[in-house]
Amino acid sequence: MQPKYFSIMSVVQQIKKNTAKAIASLYHIELAEENILINATKPEFEGDYTIVLFAFVKQLKKNPEQLGNELGEYLIKENASLFTAYNVIKGFLNVTLSNSYWLNFLSTNYNNTNFGIKQNTNEKVMVEYSSPNTNKPLHLGHLRNNFLGWSIAEILKANGNEIVKTCVVNDRGIHICKSMVAWKLFGNNETPQTTHKKGDHLVGDYYVKFNDVYKKEVEEIIATGKTKEQAEKEAPIMLAAQQMLVDWETGKPDVIELWKQMNSWVYKGFDETYKKIGSNFDKIYYESKTYLLGKDLVKQGLEKNVFYKKEDNSVWIDLTKDGLDEKVVQRKDGTSVYITQDIGLAEQRQKEYNAKQSIYVVGDEQNYHFKVLKLICQKLDLPSADGIYHLSYGMVELPTGKMKSREGTVVDADDLITEMINIAKHKTEELGKVKDFAEDELAELYNTIGLGALKFFLLRVDPKKKMIFNPEESIDFHGFTGPFIQYTHARIKSILRKITDNKQQIENSTFSHLFPLEKKLIIELETFPAIITEAATEHDPSKLAIYTFTIAQTFNSFYSQHSISNAENEEKKQLRLQLAVLTAQVLKTGMNLLGINVPERM
């Protein structure tokens, strides 16, 4: 049996194909299928799908009504197994598809656990996400990044791509030295063990400490009559951090020792958080090892005249013809800048993995940077260039404005996760439906629901848009939320468990009556494979979040109106069982693609 993977043509494609064929045969005009607009028919009209005629009215020199009628007649005559009725209103041709078509779709797919998942194409895609700094713990913004990265990787996998998940850890630089200096000055040899604090939080505290001290020092210097600019340059703690960076680069043993020590605390803390949110990577790059990459490419670029050297020995690229600016790629002292290492890393990854596409999940504040990066790689003729895709997402802000870790005004990832799990616990206890669960089962359930709520909350909006998180109004568990969908899944599973004689097979597929809500659910379920494709091509998990919500909503309406176990007759019962099984399957797959688990009971 072949339908392991979904490969049947979608309804919409079939309608397009038939419409094109009809027009070719009736009017001898060839229309490209992609130019035919098919919409779901609005509920106030009769029909399943609507062919919008306006687009080719002019070309065919027909009035819409007449064209609609001729097309409708033709479709029904030539393909009676698919089309059973039509009506024309203004320029809209509404067609009704045969119930046997829908029933056939349902019975061939309901028990396919791979429904919606495409055949593997072996096309490799790299997804870089998370990419934390080792000077502070993860916060809400990192969570959006992680969830997006994970989800887009899963979605691409479902579309047949081979995925390499990667993370670039920013473990060196002046900001890392800041926490190191502060710890050295004020830390009294504190460790995660002595303070019982997660290592990333401990280090983060010293990053904040650095900035507090720095601010105070600057104020003191200004009070002596110097300008702000001077003060910022002269503050002793800043000078100490800069010296430490120099010492790090020259490999001074005690600095390296401290650096390794503090980073190891951070990694341990990160691992804990990653484990909680279910994130992992196939390959981790450390900037301390890659920051020197790209120097050879600078040399090559000079030879190719892509770059040019100024009198002071700095190396530049002129992007003014591309509407951008001049950009430095190597400092006058010969050291490389941020973008240089990115170019180098892009090349190295290409050598190591040879991926067709490389997706960078990075905030929209770096839109310009990635535009430049791609352009430079293209001008250097690097094989990785065209595959560079910046999956840009908006910042998560608080009602009070931007989060700033320097000022300690961030929503901490660990705290938020703990809070969400606690809320899940309280709500679950209030409802009292799982009193027979063992303790570890309960813990797992709270985890699933709490994280489900959080992930769904962050993934349900278009990644491009910035979002506002209000800590006062905690994340909801009703309506357009993760728990609502998880609940619907658990509800279905509960029904299925109770029906013992579930042979789940309609013997009589010519059974032709469908209630509106039965049909609506089937029609919506049928679009699942297309939604997965759309989410992948648009790099947008929110498409799936919205879709799974719609399915859950429709199922619940259906459920409240039609009984499954006490259906009017055996055929209806079997039909509804199939519907329930496929709905649960789609909800599960859809949520998994968002990185969210669905419980069997809740």
Added chain:
RNA sequence: GGUCCGGUAGCUCAGUUGAAUAGAGCAACAGCCUUCUAAGCUGUGGGUCAUUGGUUUGAAUCCAAUCCGGAUCACCA
């Protein structure tokens, strides 16, 4: 200042390859659990789609201008 992104119901957001009377959720109000999980369902109210002009049979969607908000334009990362 240049470039880019955004402005849709009280709030959070869909809808933006042009298409029927602009949709959800939350909040508010009114109903529904002797029947498969009420974290649910049904209904009501709520809109100058920032503004103005243009293109079109048709504009929230495309074009122009304006207003508001944000990002970015570092030999920072």
